[in-house]
Amino acid sequence: HRHARCPACRQYQQPQIRCGLRRVAAQNSGFFVFGIDENIEGIKKNKVRLLILPKDINEKYIEQFKRLEESFEVTIINIEKKEEFLNVFSRNVNVVGITDKRVVNGILSKVEVTE
Secondary structure (H helix, E strand, C coil): CCCCCCHHHHHCCCHHHHHHHHHHHHHCHHHEEECHHHHHHHHHCCCCCEEEEECCCCHHHHHHHHHHHHHCCCEEEEECCCCHHHHHHCCCCCCEEECCHHHHHHHHHHHHHHC
16 A cells, blocks of 8 residues: 555555554654664663664674663564654654554564565
8 A cells, every 4th residue: 555645655665564663653643762872861761662673774783772672671673774763753863763662562572574
């Protein structure tokens, strides 16, 4: 299906998943943490439960988040490019963290559908 007003639907092969994530992002924007330092702090305070990590950010940050994943209760999902955040969140950020368990479960269920 296509949604005329959803730019994500026009760019990705599985538009219903992207459009759903965009809807979740818009409705629950208070549950998101944007930026590297903010997410590191959120993980250390056990607030960030899920981290969406692009593969094209600085390698030292990728390694740092992997170490944090081993020490804290956080799940990491990798995406190819950070530009994908522009389509979903309308923001140019390096990393996005999610704090709410229900939003995390919703996103993880959508990711399982695509993989």
